[in-house]
Amino acid sequence: MANTMQFCGVIPKQSLHCPTLSWQRLEFGACVSSSSRFCISVKRSCRDRGGLRVSCEGARIDVIERKESESQVLGENEKQLTCVMKFGGSSVSSAERMREVAELILSFPYERPVIVLSAMGKTTNKLLLAGETAVSCGVTNVSCIDELSFIQELHHRTADELGVERSIIEYHLEQLEQLLKGIAMMKELTPRTRDYLVSFGECMSTRLFAAYLNKIGVKARQYDAFDIGFITTDDFTNADILEATYPAVAKRLHGDWISDLAIPIVTGFLGKGWRSCAITTLGRGGSDLTATTIGKALGLREIQVWKDVDGVLTCDPNIYQRAEPVPYLTFDEAAELAYFGAQVLHPQSMRPAREGDIPVRVKNSYNPNAPGTLITRSRDMTKAVLTSIVLKRNVTMLDIVSTRMLGQFGFLAKVFSIFEDLGISVDVVATSEVSISLTLDPSKLWSRELIQQASYLQLILSLVTSFKQELDHVVEELEKIAVVNLLQHRSIISLIGNVQRSSLILEKAFHVLRRNGVNVQMISQGASKVNISLIVNDSESEQCVRALHAAFFESDLSNLDAEGSPENTSASD
Numbered sequence: 017m018a019n020t021m022q023f024c025g026v027i028p029k030q031s032l033h034c035p036t037l038s039w040q041r042l043e044f045g046a047c048v049s050s051s052s053r054f055c056i057s058v059k060r061s062c063r064d065r066g067g068l069r070v071s072c073e074g075a076r077i078d079v080i081e082r083k084e085s086e087s088q089v090l091g092e093n094e095k096q097l098t099c100v101m102k103f104g105g106s107s108v109s110s111a112e113r114m115r116e117v118a119e120l121i122l123s124f125p126y127e128r129p130v131i132v133l134s135a136m137g138k139t140t141n142k143l144l145l146a147g148e149t150a151v152s153c154g155v156t157n158v159s160c161i162d163e164l165s166f167i168q169e170l171h172h173r174t175a176d177e178l179g180v181e182r183s184i185i186e187y188h189l190e191q192l193e194q195l196l197k198g199i200a201m202m203k204e205l206t207p208r209t210r211d212y213l214v215s216f217g218e219c220m221s222t223r224l225f226a227a228y229l230n231k232i233g234v235k236a237r238q239y240d241a242f243d244i245g246f247i248t249t250d251d252f253t254n255a256d257i258l259e260a261t262y263p264a265v266a267k268r269l270h271g272d273w274i275s276d277l278a279i280p281i282v283t284g285f286l287g288k289g290w291r292s293c294a295i296t297t298l299g300r301g302g303s304d305l306t307a308t309t310i311g312k313a314l315g316l317r318e319i320q321v322w323k324d325v326d327g328v329l330t331c332d333p334n335i336y337q338r339a340e341p342v343p344y345l346t347f348d349e350a351a352e353l354a355y356f357g358a359q360v361l362h363p364q365s366m367r368p369a370r371e372g373d374i375p376v377r378v379k380n381s382y383n384p385n386a387p388g389t390l391i392t393r394s395r396d397m398t399k400a401v402l403t404s405i406v407l408k409r410n411v412t413m414l415d416i417v418s419t420r421m422l423g424q425f426g427f428l429a430k431v432f433s434i435f436e437d438l439g440i441s442v443d444v445v446a447t448s449e450v451s452i453s454l455t456l457d458p459s460k461l462w463s464r465e466l467i468q469q470a471s472y473l474q475l476i477l478s479l480v481t482s483f484k485q486e487l488d489h490v491v492e493e494l495e496k497i498a499v500v501n502l503l504q505h506r507s508i509i510s511l512i513g514n515v516q517r518s519s520l521i522l523e524k525a526f527h528v529l530r531r532n533g534v535n536v537q538m539i540s541q542g543a544s545k546v547n548i549s550l551i552v553n554d555s556e557s558e559q560c561v562r563a564l565h566a567a568f569f570e571s572d573l574s575n576l577d578a579e580g581s582p583e584n585t586s587a588s589d
């Protein structure tokens with residue numbers, strides 16, 4: 017009943033004896049009442065006739081007095097927020113992009129979305145670099161830090177071009193400069209300060225965007241995630257969201273929405289440590305996780321993550337330009353893909369979506385008509401072989417060999433307790449009677465992207481040094497119980513797909529790798545049954561991905577089923 021409003025209420029005790037309720041001044045579509053409750057749907061045309069009243073013989077009950085606010089005249093269903101739309105840094109990198117994103121949101125008039133935004137463009141990286149520079153540049157030179165000037169200029173220009181007041185972000189820009197002076201004074205940048213530092217990016221992008229929506233007549237309200245119930249562990253730079261977040265966020269966002277219909281614009285990536293009460297971050301790319309957390313908290317119909325690519329692709333387009341969008345994925349496939357290094361999704365982001373069984377749609381904000389990727393609990397796997405190829409570079413592999421392992425119990429437990437004690441996470445594991453091979457998670461190095469950029473030498477050196485120290489420590493501990501061989505500069509190539517067809521996948525993959533002269537150093541098939549991992553040298557890894565992509569996605573797999581491996585399987589871009 018599109019043209020009706022619904023009202024529900026409690027009938028006061030003194031009226032319970034009424035044999036019938038009589039409805040005055042209303043044209044109503046349907047009425048349901050029990051001894052103490054009623055529910056009516058009223059034709060919309062009634063809404064202009066003043067207060068709505070329900071009366072019965074004994075008493076007159078004011079059900080609802082008409083107020084001017086639109087929220088009062090919408091039906092219950094119309095009051096619900098429907099979806100979450102997350103826009104990453106690439107989607108909101110300039111005033112022009114913000115305008116396009118606003119248009120995009122308004123092009124879905126039937127949606128009542130919660131919007132999650134990341135920092136503009138590369139602001140997070142710039143903030144980190146500004147912090148690193150501040151450590152050694154001296155307090156008097158802070159105002160001249162290039163990255164600070166860049167951030168000030170970008171946000172001022174964006175405010176001007178959007179036609180909103182600079183004052184919206186001025187306080188944050190001043191605070192940012194103060195913080196950098198503090199870092200310069202202390203000559204140190206702790207993880208806690210680092211999180212506070214990067215939070216300025218999301219705090220400013222959301223304020224600018226909300227102000228712009230309000231300026232064009234679309235009511236919007238800005239929220240800092242750390243103020244609305246995003247409660248996390250105190251693991252600065254990589255915090256986990258705690259359960260208490262879900263009811264707290266739902267209460268705040270839903271409560272505000274029903275009392276005043278303003279589109280919520282929420283900072284991605286940020287939370288509040290439950291002990292420290294300080295600002296935390298959810299790990300790089302963490303706004304995806306903010307979006308899925310809100311989706312689960314509010315039980316929304318869909319979570320949309322808007323990127324700068326046509327969805328999740330068959331491999332990283334930076335490695336191979338012929339990568340194609342994957343139309344459907346399961347939560348398990350997407351989680352595995354993200355965990356094994358596909359930058360397109362945050363590794364933890366699928367968890368809330370899977371728990372809430374809420375579909376996630378990955379779309380391109382630069383090309384909204386492209387269908388994107390739909391991620392759901394299950395999908396038709398009958399025709400699926402390989403879904404995507406993921407590369408994780410710069411991985412360290414350990415071969416741990418002990419003849420004492422033969423027939424012994426507890427050896428594996430001893431090895432893994434060493435990793436537990438040192439707080440190091442292990443990615444891929446394979447064991448034989450006398451040896452364990454495993455790879456270590458390189459994500460301890462805070463930002464892969466920063467590490468790849470040689471100009472950020474100082475930051476790289478400090479990260480690499482701390483990682484090396486950790487490795488030395490691991491080897492020292494393991495050598496007490498076994499012979500340890502440390503192999504660096506390795507890559508994990510993860511083949512995500514239908515592991516029910518693992519023999520076919522392996523046959524084809526090994527055929528391709530042999531033709532390319534690549535020797536696989538370790539292989540593992542995860543219990544999740546969607547991933548086969550191969551370890552190769554870093555120097556060969558990109559060539560392997562291109563060749564595998566050509567073989568699996570650019571040649572006809574049906575002839576492989578029938579007659580073995582196809583001939584033309586090597587690829588170049």
Ligand SMILES: Nc1ncnc2c1ncn2[C@@H]1O[C@H](COP(=O)(O)OP(=O)(O)O)[C@@H](O)[C@H]1O
Nearest residue numbers: 104105106323324325328329331332358359360
């Ligand atoms: N398998 C993949 N599918 C899609 N994009 C990928 C994949 N692997 C790596 N990427 C990279 O991820 C980028 C999108 O992720 P991200 O930078 O986090 O987006 P945003 O900042 O918009 O959230 C793409 O531009 C692409 O270069």
Ligand SMILES: N[C@@H](CC(=O)OP(=O)(O)O)C(=O)O
Nearest residue numbers: 104105134140300301302303
């Ligand atoms: N701004 C943060 C959080 C984030 O999610 O960013 P993006 O959505 O642009 O990947 C980062 O750069 O890590």
